[in-house]
Amino acid sequence: MRQFSLRVTSLALVTFSLWTGYAMAATSVNINTADAKTIAESLDGIGLARAQAIVEHRQAHGLFKSADELTQIKGIGSAVVERNRQAITFDTEPEKPTAKKSRASNSKRADSPDT
Template identity: 35%
Template sequence: MSKQNPVDQVLEELVGKYRKELGLFLLSIIVLGGFTLSILFSRTQQKQPVEVKETGKSLSAEVSVSPAKLSKILVDVSGAVNQAGVYELEEGSRVKSALDAAGGLSDQADLDFVAREINLAQELVDGQKVYIPAKEEVRAEVAGACQLGVIGGGNSSAAALSSGGAKSTAPVGGKININTASQDELESLSGIGAVKAAAVIAYRKEHGNFKTIEEIMKVSGIAEGIFAKIKDRIAVHGQ
């Protein structure tokens, strides 16, 4: 009988002594390996696209969201601008947007007048007219006002000089009918100078009579602040 190798003898003794522990260790490795493979397989399945088919055709759900429709307004831009015309703008647009749509101010525009009289931040309303006077127009209006002795706004007692002497151009204690008022009568209103008065008359000629006193705010340069000053002094019917 051959003699057993000492190393083999030692290993055999260790296996015999720790047989139970080795079995548990191997079992743990098998369980852990199976659990790891299960997780990897599950993740692989989740990444694969799922395609639902019906009668051999792929089904796909499409959700279309219609953008909210924004209201539009029409604004007439004329005078010393590069491209005068009627423009369609978004509701809530400002005077600056209308001027930009018209290509901006032309070289003939009176920039001092625009800076002083035009509120670029004023919100536009449908049917509003924005008129930018040229330098020559402003000079002519101011010169005419100087000859009459009424520059800028005034009050109900404002007077104009004529060849026959001084006379009142606005009714005392009454309201001014903005549909029939003359240049001088309009200038007698607080905040309405020569240029604004001319703009009111131009608007009236182009669009017809004002239907309400609030409609005067459609005239370029007449915003809520000026309207608040003159609303108790104007009318659209007989005085």
């Protein structure tokens, strides 16, 4: 009976470990701006070669509009896309540089005394 209990406990631990590892494997990544290394480190089932293919596809065909477009890349199937769907983000607009607002040195704050 004790061996059965240990086997059940071991099986439960292995199952839990696999499930939590699967659920936490992918990290959010913008596939329209990330480099190949970042994509490979962020997505489950995507190595450096496939990540480089993602970057090359993006450069040749423009920004991705949906995660499903990744299936156009050799070696990336719908199962890989589904496994990573929650982690795949994309901006369809290129990022614009933002200008920092400068404060004039002679500007007065509302709570500063007049001198």
